[in-house]
Amino acid sequence: MGSRIGEAMLTQFLAQSETTNAKARQFAIAQTVELNNLIPPTVSYESRGNLIIIGPTSIIVDVAEQFSELNSITLVSTESDAHDKETEKTVYHAKDLSIKGFLGAFDVECTLNGERVNLAKATIGAAAFDLVLDMKLDSVMSEQVPVPGYYPVGRGYPTLAQVLDELPALVGTFDKPKYFRLNPELCAHSSRGVKGCERCVDACPAGALTSEGSEQTGHHIQINPYLCQGVGTCATACPTEAISYALPEAEKTQNFATRLLANYKKEGGETPIIAFCSDRHENFNVMALKTMPDHVIPVVLDELLSVGIDTWFSALVNGAAQVLFIASRRMPETIQRVLTQEVEIAQAFLSQLGLDPQRIQVVYMEALHEMTLIDTPLAVIEQPLTGNKRARLMGALDHLAADAASNNIEITEIQSLPSHAPYGSVSCETKDCTLCMGCVAVCPTRALHSDPDSPTLKFIEQDCVQCGLCVSACPEKVLSMKVQMNWSQTQRQETQIMHKEDAACCITCGTPFAPASMIEMLRVKLQGNPHFSDEASISRLYMCEDCRVKDIFTDLSANPEKQLKV
Numbered sequence: 001m002g003s004r005i006g007e008a009m010l011t012q013f014l015a016q017s018e019t020t021n022a023k024a025r026q027f028a029i030a031q032t033v034e035l036n037n038l039i040p041p042t043v044s045y046e047s048r049g050n051l052i053i054i055g056p057t058s059i060i061v062d063v064a065e066q067f068s069e070l071n072s073i074t075l076v077s078t079e080s081d082a083h084d085k086e087t088e089k090t091v092y093h094a095k096d097l098s099i100k101g102f103l104g105a106f107d108v109e110c111t112l113n114g115e116r117v118n119l120a121k122a123t124i125g126a127a128a129f130d131l132v133l134d135m136k137l138d139s140v141m142s143e144q145v146p147v148p149g150y151y152p153v154g155r156g157y158p159t160l161a162q163v164l165d166e167l168p169a170l171v172g173t174f175d176k177p178k179y180f181r182l183n184p185e186l187c188a189h190s191s192r193g194v195k196g197c198e199r200c201v202d203a204c205p206a207g208a209l210t211s212e213g214s215e216q217t218g219h220h221i222q223i224n225p226y227l228c229q230g231v232g233t234c235a236t237a238c239p240t241e242a243i244s245y246a247l248p249e250a251e252k253t254q255n256f257a258t259r260l261l262a263n264y265k266k267e268g269g270e271t272p273i274i275a276f277c278s279d280r281h282e283n284f285n286v287m288a289l290k291t292m293p294d295h296v297i298p299v300v301l302d303e304l305l306s307v308g309i310d311t312w313f314s315a316l317v318n319g320a321a322q323v324l325f326i327a328s329r330r331m332p333e334t335i336q337r338v339l340t341q342e343v344e345i346a347q348a349f350l351s352q353l354g355l356d357p358q359r360i361q362v363v364y365m366e367a368l369h370e371m372t373l374i375d376t377p378l379a380v381i382e383q384p385l386t387g388n389k390r391a392r393l394m395g396a397l398d399h400l401a402a403d404a405a406s407n408n409i410e411i412t413e414i415q416s417l418p419s420h421a422p423y424g425s426v427s428c429e430t431k432d433c434t435l436c437m438g439c440v441a442v443c444p445t446r447a448l449h450s451d452p453d454s455p456t457l458k459f460i461e462q463d464c465v466q467c468g469l470c471v472s473a474c475p476e477k478v479l480s481m482k483v484q485m486n487w488s489q490t491q492r493q494e495t496q497i498m499h500k501e502d503a504a505c506c507i508t509c510g511t512p513f514a515p516a517s518m519i520e521m522l523r524v525k526l527q528g529n530p531h532f533s534d535e536a537s538i539s540r541l542y543m544c545e546d547c548r549v550k551d552i553f554t555d556l557s558a559n560p561e562k563q564l565k566v
Contacts, residue, residue: 009282009286010282010286010289010300013289014026014029014289014298019294020268020269021269021294021295023268024264024265024267024268025269025295027263027264027266027267027269028261028267028297029297032256032260041246042176042177042178043175043176043225044173044174045102045103045104045173045174045175045226046104046172046173047131047149047170047172047174048104048171049070049130049131049170050072050074050120050124050126050128050129050131051072051074051129051133051167052073052074052106052119052120052129052131052132053067053075053076054076054078054097054136055078055134055135055154056078056079056135057077059135060076060091063133063135067133067167067168070168070171071171074120074123074124074129075089075090075091076092076093077092077093077094079093092123093112094110095111095112097110097140098110099132099141099150101128101147102148102149102150103147103150104130105128105130106128106130106132106149108120108128108132130149130170130171131151132149132150132151133153133163133167134152134154135153136152136155137155138154138155139155143227144205144332144333144334144335145205145231145332146206147207147226147227148229151163151167157330177230177246177247178228179228179229179232179245180228180230180243180244180246181244182223182243183241183242183244184242186444187220187221187242187444188239188240188242188465188469189211189219189242190220190469191441191442191444192441192442192473193216193218193219194472194473195211196444196467196472197239197422197465198211199237199238199239199422200237200238201221202237203233203234203236203334204231204233204334205231205335206227206229208224208227208228209221209222209224210222210224221242223243230303230306231303231335232245232302232303232306233305233334235306235308236305236306236308236309236338237338237342239390239422239465240445241388245303245306245307247302250306250308250310250311253299253301253306253307254307254311254314254315254385254392256299257274257299257314257315258314258315258318260297261315261319261320262318262319264319265319271295271375271377272295272297272319272321273292273296273297273320273321273323273373273374274297274320274323274324275298275299275326275363276298276299276304276307276325277299277304277325277326278300278301278303278304278326279300279301279302281328285326287365288326288363288365289326291371292371292373295375296324296373304327304331305342308342308389309342309346309393310390310392310396312346312360313349313393313396314385314396316359316360316378316400317379317380317381317385317396317400318380318381321374321375321376321377322358322359322360322373322374323361324362324371325343325362327363328366329364329366339362340362343362344418345417345418345420345421348415348417348421349485352412352415352485353397353400353404353409353411354404354409354411355404356372356374358374359374378400379399379403394462397487401487401489411487413486413488414486414487415485415486416483416484417483417485421483422465422467423464423465423466423483423484424464424482424483424485425461425464425481425486426459426464426470426479426480426482426498427481427482428457428478428479428499429478430498430499432476432478433478434475434476434515434521435457435501435515435518436476439470439474440457441473442469442472442473443469444465444469445464446463447461447463447464447465448464453512454500454503454512455500455503455515455516456497456499457498457499457500458495458496458497458498459495459496460493460494461486461493462492462493464481466483502515503515503516504516504518504519504542506542506544507539507542508543508544509546509547513543519542523538523541526538536551539551540552
């Protein structure tokens with residue numbers, strides 16, 4: 001699993017050319033060690049071979065003959081009795097079908113004879129069906145990437161021939177890799193009951209990611225490993241690496257591509273182009289490569305989006321003249337959308353650097369004639385890229401910016417980016433800010449943080465992922481976001497003071513504990529409140545929390561009768 005250079009057909013094709021670049025490509029392929037997880041975590045499915053077939057009567061009756069070796073077959077017609085084909089098989093006429101689940105655990109509910117039932121219990125006495133063959137044109141389950149065990153043949157993919165070959169073998173216990181890692185501590189989706197980033201949920205074409213919880217209990221991202229198909233869009237879309245691809249890790253794939261380029265250059269290869277492609281479509285990969293020159297090096301991934309924008313730019317600064325994606329317009333719409341959006345951001349960066357935006361380009365099989373190839377590599381970075389995903393990307397961009405400046409290319413310091421880009425700044429209307437630090441409490445990256453010694457709100461632009469948690473959490477509504485790229489490395493990485501006030505110091509111990517303006521505001525608001533009618537209660541506003549508690553208990557000890565009023 002993970003990054004690798006092709007299968008038999010692709011390897012055979014690459015060996016056919018004898019040019020210098022082709023030989024260098026073969027050398028790089030042979031010498032670059034693949035990076036795979038030796039023992040990846042897995043999830044298991046248990047299938048007993050109970051199949052349900054849904055669709056027009058005439059079709060499902062004929063198709064059922066092909067699966068006679070399975071444990072049971074339940075036929076559900078989408079037509080009225082009047083259209084039934086004469087058959088000895090039992091055909092159920094169910095209405096309002098709903099299907100949830102996965103291989104070995106499909107919960108099928110419907111209205112049967114006027115009653116809402118669990119169809120597996122009503123027909124075969126089982127808790128669930130194991131396999132679903134859906135012949136309806138508008139399939140019951142709408143996920144763009146079908147869950148394991150569900151075959152929406154009626155909508156065109158997969159084909160019936162593929163299902164006849166694959167489905168009968170799905171009886172027994174099956175293990176599937178757990179494709180992702182989730183670190184809730186880094187997640188920008190929710191904090192303290194406030195919701196923010198939902199990029200991963202929007203990017204999942206398999207329905208595996210959901211936002212669970214409520215304002216009272218708190219929201220969190222839930223990933224169902226049984227529904228996850230490992231397409232990688234969630235990891236690519238995640239700006240904080242709360243979700244990361246695990247087969248292998250994206251950083252290992254990035255290093256793999258770097259070594260691949262080094263080995264290619266070592267053997268005398270020139271102007272290498274990296275072409276990421278999916279191992280699902282080996283025939284397409286070979287077809288595309290036949291239209292390309294010998295310095296295009298394919299990197300075959302389990303999924304095209306298992307690597308993100310940091311890996312793309314890493315390839316460019318480590319010797320690749322261009323990064324291509326061999327794709328198809330038959331890919332699920334969500335995968336195409338996420339890929340297009342990420343490439344749009346990458347091309348915006350390239351344009352700002354005075355580079356051809358087609359250095360990062362999607363090549364669709366259906367439009368190979370539209371492909372643009374670039375044969376001029378960029379200046380190679382001297383130090384390896386390190387840190388998290390964002391740090392590695394910014395390291396590559398800063399290298400390219402420095403190279404552009406050395407070539408007298410003028411770069412606008414602040415660049416507007418597409419609205420979906422997770423880069424930008426936060427602004428504060430300081431006159432209305434109370435320095436309550438609610439924004440700091442919810443910031444997932446510490447882009448917003450406080451000063452322990454004074455009432456100060458600080459901000460580091462490079463760490464901001466534009467999740468919106470701070471804006472939603474601010475009780476005064478004084479924060480706003482702006483999607484942008486700050487090409488000044490110093491400004492982007494330095495700590496900015498957004499708002500600062502004089503501190504109110506505890507009248508007992510002298511410790512600064514809150515903004516002076518906040519304490520004065522509280523004093524004004526509490527005037528006339530019966531709970532703050534005596535001098536002792538007012539004076540406690542000017543104490544730190546520890547001294548305030550001590551003063552209350554000292555007063556209660558000296559005046560026991562006050563305990564009756566507590």
